[in-house]
Amino acid sequence: MAAGGRAPAPWVLLCLGALLAPWVSAGLEAVVIGEVHENVTLLCGSVLGPRGLVTWYRNDSELVFLLSSNSSLQPADPRYSLANAGSLHIETLSLQDEGNYTCQEVLNETRWFRVWLQVASGPCQVEVNISSTGTLPNGTLYAAKGSQVDFSCSSSSWPPPIVEWWFQAPDSRTEPFGNNWTASSFKLFLMSQNLQGNYTCLAKNMLSGRHRNVTTELLVYSPPPSVPQCWAEMSPGTFMLQLTCRWDKGYPDPNFLWTEEPGGVVVGKSQLGVERLNQSQLSDGKKFKCVGSHIVGPESGTSCMVQIRSPSILSEPMKTCFVGGNVTFTCQVSGAYPPAKILWLRNLTQPEVVIQPSSHYVITHNGQSSTLTIRNCSQGLDEGYYVCRAENPVGLREVDIWLSVKEPVNIGGIVGTIVSLLLLGLAIISGLILYYSPMFCWKVGRTFRRQDMGDVMVLVDSEEEEVEEEKDVAEEEEEEANERVELPKEVQKHSHIHRVTALVNGNIEQMGNGLQALQDDSGEQQSDTVQDDDRPV
Incomplete structure (x- = not known):
């Protein structure tokens, strides 16, 4: 093969593989792990020193020539090259490069080395999907309190990755979601505030050890459990009307919209729910409506309303105080909303001068009622008009009270x-x-005296007293006779007895008897007198 400068014929490699199969199976086997798009080097044994002729094959179903140290033989793929005179260097791995590789070395003897190449891919493009949630403008997810939320995590990886979920609550450390619990998807029912935090999906390639994670922040929102409360008051430090709307115990804070009713004219919109109005925007009986809206509902929001009123005053028009004494004025304010500020003024030589509390003037406030007590009244100093003023941003009312100071009476x-x-x-x-x-x-007297007491007192003149009286009368008559001789002597006899009957303690019968006896005596006296008159002188 070396003399010809050509790659061996396929049938030769087939026969060679069949002859060397027992040797290959009996040779040393190494495992090399590479990653897609990376480079890898496969070692031909562990022999140091001079190397013989090295040839690399890939033995899938049959031996396939890849590369030889014989420079006359061209590599099967430009990605293949020899490193260190015997190692196979593969560039830009792909999943198709995974398999068994065999190295043949011919020096003094022929040796075979087998290498198992595993190619790992990923994980990459980890995708986390959390459903039944909303998204804020900055990309943060939120779920409503009490709702159900579905979690899923996916990643492209070879071999398929192991997925783990981790959770980190605010101001706490990250911990596994569950006890060594792993899953690519799960559900959470009845979301609560303690489930708010960062959820991390960890995809790990167990072959390469490479891992990738994606962290998603999930907020748990809840609307306020009650209805909004709104009121009107005087703005601190100024005399403007301040409208305040509160809708507490929700997360996050709701938004507030103030409108003028009827008509729906927008007064202001903010998260604070506070609006300040000037005098030109106010009139007696005007209504203002606050609409509170929350990110998780209710969709149409909820509202409350206030109606502003000017004050009314009730007080006595006149009071009187004695010099050196005390007097108290009472001023009762009603119908004012927001509540009115009550002031006492002296309307005499210096009108519009507010009376300040002192040892002479005692001012007390109880809600919308105020009293002014003047101690040690002085006619020259205290007599005159006093003014009770009630004022709120809607209107002002005043009432005059005349104080008259008088001297004390014995x-x-x-x-x-x-x-x-x-x-x-x-x-x-x-x-x-x-x-x-x-x-x-x-x-x-009869009515107040008792009828059962009948004591009667009878007074009778004695005979001696009667004789003496007759003598006195006779002497007087004689003297008159001497003076008048021509007149005949007149001798009168008083032989009657004076009887006086007194009724004591209401005895009516005895009173009647006494009266009868007194009448009889009077009759006898009259008859004696007549007889004496008939006698000749």
Whole structure:
């Protein structure tokens, strides 16, 4: 073969392979692993030193000549070449290069060496697919809380790769997803916040040891569980109306849209939900609507509404204070939204001067109610008008209160005078009753006395007293007779007995008997007098 400079005939190689098959099978076998598109070198044994004639064959179903150290023989493929006077060097491997290779060395003897070439490819183009998710503008995936998510990973590789999934939660280390669990696809049910993080698919070529991974960040979003809350208030540091909308406990933060109702005129849109309005945008009774929207729903969003109102004030128009005393004004504000700011002002010589709390002025606030207490009232200093002002961004209301300061009055003297007048009036009325109606007193006395007590007192003049009275009368008559001789003597006899019967304790029968006896005596006296008149002088 060397003299001819040509490759041996196929039938010669066939016969040679048949003769050398037992030797080849009995020879040493090495395993070499190469990768697609890479270069590989197959060693012809491990003999050091001078080498003989080396010829390389590929023995698939039959021996196929590849390359020889005989320069007259051309290699079967330009990719083949000898290295170190005996090794087969193959460039730009492909999967078709995988197989058994045989090296024949002829020196003092013929030796055969067999090499098994394995060609690995990949993994490359690892693709991760996570379904039932959304994608943010930056490419990050997100899933809704409580949803089901499907994971799959694929890669072109030879031999087929081993796929492993790794998971890294925020602020933690990477760990296998499961206990030595490997799979190219799986499902997660009821996604929760603790499943948010980085998911890594690792594809590994077990032949070459080469691996490739792809990491995908998956966020778990959840809308707020409740409805949004919105309110209006005065902006801190300014007198502008501030609209605030809150929709808490969601992830991520929702977006807010404020509109003016009716009409839907957009007031502002932001993630903070706070908008400030100037006076030109406000009027009593105007409504503002806040619509909250979240990336995972509900699709139409949810809303709340506020209605702004100007304040109304209720207070007493006049108050009175005595010098040295205390007086309290009360100002009640209603209907104001947002709540009004209440101020007290003195509207006298210096109008629009706000009263500041002091030892003389005590101001207290309780919600939308305010009180002003003036201590130690002074007529020259405190008498006059006071103003209660309620103001919010929607409107302003004021009410005037007049304070009259008077000198204190002697209460004891007033009370004594009133009591004296009452007693005097009572005495006058009693006197009139006794004067014009004595029987009324008798009836009243009878009403209040008990009927079972019948004690009667009878007063009788003694005979001695009567005789003395008659003597006195006779003496007086004699003197008159002496003075007037021409007149006849008139002798009067008083032989009657004066009887006085008094009713004590309401005994009506005995009172009647006493009155009858008194009438009889009077009749007898009258008859005696008539008889005496009939007598001649």
